[in-house]
Amino acid sequence: MRNLRVLLSCAAAFASVGMPLQAQESGPVKIGVLTDISGQFSHESGEGAVAAVKMAVEDFGGKVLGRPLEVVVADHQNKPEVAVSTAREWYESQGVTMINNLINSGIALAVTQVAKDEDKIAIVNGSGSSRLTNDSCTPNSIHYSYDTYALANGTANELIREGKKDWYFLTADYAFGHALEADASQIVKANGGTVSGSVRYPIETSDHSAFMLQAQASPAEVVALAGSGTTFVNAVKSASEFGLAASGKTVAGLLVWATDVHALGLETAQGMILTNAFYWDRDDETRAFAKKFQERVGRPPHMGDAGDYSSTMHYLKSVEAAGTTDAKEVMAKMKETPINDFFATGGKIREDGRMVHDMYVYQVKTPEESKGEWDLLKLVTTIPGDEAFRPLSESECPLVKK
The missing domain is CATH 3.40.50.2300 (Response regulator)
Known part of the structure; x- marks a missing residue:
């Protein structure tokens, strides 16, 4: 009888544990x-x-x-x-x-x-x-x-292929901007390019004039914008107002969303080289x-x-x-x-x-090339997936077996 009571007690205990789990699995x-x-x-x-x-x-x-x-x-x-x-x-x-x-x-x-x-x-x-x-x-x-490696890999390689090897970074001062600058700098140098300098700006700022003056004074051929969000859009507008492109520099967006291009307008964004994972058209x-x-x-x-x-x-x-x-x-x-x-x-x-x-390198269309409000990009090249992202041989992830 005592053994039976113990068994019944254990069964009740298991049931009490199992009931909420069963309820959870059915929710x-x-x-x-x-x-x-x-x-x-x-x-x-x-x-x-x-x-x-x-x-x-x-x-x-x-x-x-x-x-x-x-x-x-x-x-x-x-x-x-x-x-x-x-x-x-x-x-x-x-x-x-x-x-x-x-x-x-x-x-x-x-x-x-x-x-x-x-x-x-x-x-x-x-x-x-x-x-x-x-x-x-x-x-x-x-x-x-x-990710930042794939973005930098696509845009940096394309511009270096075009002979634009001297870079200057205008970087948003937060984790993403830092990672984007680091990955792009590594790829530029690995492909025989140089980094003349960089400046970091607060992501809350709407006034980029002081940072643009530093970029303008740089001997670099490429001014790379390592940032995102509305602060990136403001930075591109500021670069246009300061005449960076007109002075012969190439303005490169290292993360450019289709919504950014739309917000900027083709008149401002035209000709920009960017890398993306997807384009609707x-x-x-x-x-x-x-x-x-x-x-x-x-x-x-x-x-x-x-x-x-x-x-x-x-x-x-x-x-x-x-x-x-x-x-x-x-x-x-x-x-x-x-x-x-x-x-x-x-x-x-x-x-x-x-x-x-696969990742894709695009160029922003000119206003004359566009056939509609969201007809924004034309394909430059496709980067196979195995070439687009950081190889596992360079990984610091502890899950990767070396």
Whole structure:
């Protein structure tokens, strides 16, 4: 009898543990979009990121593993402490299994570590720092759309090929700007170029005159703008007002979104060389996605939007294939499954979390070449994925087997 009571007690204990787990497994699968809704990076993320993730959820059918899908959204306000607190609450208390977008590299670097701590998944589409798959890689995060290495690799190589080897950097003073300058400088020097100098400007500034005077005084042939958001747009406008291009210097944008070109206007941005992961008018598949997206948002998608959709869809397909939302099993499925959609053909997620795919070097059209409001870019060259991103032989990621 005593043994029976012990067995019954143990069975009750196991049941009490199992019930909440069973309830949790039958509840909704939640995806978080942690982004900049109202700040200077909102035109690169914000409403577009939310729309793209929701479109992917809807196109998947609104359910996975027989459970409803929910999308939760928060504005991190470009404050790492807000982002970390939100991510931790979502993972621990709200049942969120994956967080997407993560614009602002400082925030992405912080939240991917939270994902590691909580054994959940984070997918970065908004931010670019190559540290995310280098020294700060995690087994729980994926860097999907682009990174600073690929951006610098494409633009620097193209301009050096054109004979423009002397560079000067005008760099936004935050994590992304620093990483972009570092990666571009390395590539310029590796290809026989030189860096004459650099200056860093606060990301909150709207007055670039002092920095432009320094760039103008440099003997460099290329003035490379290493920044993003509205401050990048303001910097390009300032470069135009100071006549940098008219003086014979090439102004290179190291991260240029289609929305940036649209905001600048072709009169100001024409001729600029840039590298991108996606352009809405590339082929029939990109145009089909762009049509659906524009009907919803009012503009064509850029590479962040396209990456948010593609990565969410890849995540959901991997959850379905794995038969679970367990992070380790889903990450394994995501890494073993090729990505073939409108965003990437033959895309693959490496052991460092880098999604490898082709990148594209574009030139901004002249007003005369453009046939419409969003007809902005013409293709210069395609960079195969294995050449676009940092090779694993140079990686500092501890997950990479040497």
